Amino acid sequence: MRTPDDLRYASTHEWARKDDDGTVVVGITDYAQDQLGDVVFVELPAVGRKVAKGDAVAVIESVKTASDIYAPVSGEVVAVNADLESRPETINESPYEDGWLFSISPSAPEEYDELLDAQAYAATLEEG
């Protein structure tokens, strides 16, 4: 399972990446997509929605099950990956790049720093 070093992680298997302009891009980890199996639908939040850290803001549905995706930081949704509507399998194929879900303009930037680093997240998977 890949867990890139330049990302932050939530214990609920979302990854977060802070871009130069401060927005936080969110997706699910390689481990999460592997556990879900073939992704068939994605429900994304509305752009402009205000979310709090830990809110269920998206749903990823695989052949097996539907899973809630939680906001790793608080803020406002500023973009969603609309391509996933027609190609949800992108999440399986490219969980850290083309399979990103949404981005948030954070209202409490310190929340990003509180997320797990790659090593700590990988350790949670081993305890698993």
Next chain:
Amino acid sequence: MVEFAGYEMPLHYRGGINEEHLAVRSGAGAFDVSHMAELRVKGPEATTFLSFATLNDPARLKVGRGQYSMVPNDQGGLVDDVYVYREGEEEYLVVANAANRHAVASHLRTLAAGRDVTVTDESDEWALIAVQGPSAALLLDRLVEPDLTEVKRNATVDAAISGVPVRLSRTGYTGEDGFEVFVRPEDAEAVWDVVVKEGATPCGLGARDTLRLEAGFPLYGHELTEGTNPLCTDFAWVVKDKPFYGREAMWGRECRRRLVGVRMVDRAIPRQGYRVLDRDRNVVGEVSSGTLSPLTRESIGFAWVDVSYAETGTRLWVEVRGRPVAAVVVNPPFHHR
């Protein structure tokens, strides 16, 4: 891997559910279904006993043939759905769902009391490997002496695979042609290996479920339960006109709901337990199974709905995470249209 009725089973192998599913629709897949329960019913009264204890009519079976059947309870509901193979004039093998192994065994034994018939649980003596798909028969035919292309649907034939004795039954749970291979547990790995080496794609429980759903087959615990009256389903053909256990209760029960196929019009997957709504958001049913068809990419499922909503073409809504999503009543199977 998941725990299923006391067995450790893979939800899928390497390729994932979709790939395994499509392999069975286009070529051949192999399923380890050794968890299925096998009960031997034997004795001078075996036929009359099973005729009473099951809904289909075993008296119609020639030796070497099998039939889909159901085991009724005294309330007009079901203990299980089963396959009944006639192995001799006075001998049958009943294949039941793993989760119902003990329930079916004890139920049959209770009904057999005082009759000249024995019920033996042979579940631990049999492994079962299903080889399914349009090329399954040809694949197996390369491995055995008898000409498998000549074997009729629901018929069995004895053979050897890699020197291992097996019983092949032309049956399955995928909506495709194929065989189920009964083999002793100690020989099962050898048979599995040669079938996979010959080209069958290993398939897990996930594909087994999506395939049976597409094919419109019910699953006990979902479509069929101890409260299910089979007369309120499209599987009423199983119920033959003869005396059977609980017959009066079954015929005396009115069908308030019927089991129907549903196809989602808008994007969402119906799942077991989701509520079915009418235009005014009144609850008129409940989903019993659902998935995204790997073949047609449509969301499909089964639901129990009030009889006035059961007609093919009826517009319904399935409540998905609090939101009504449009659906329509359809006539399974879902993959041959």
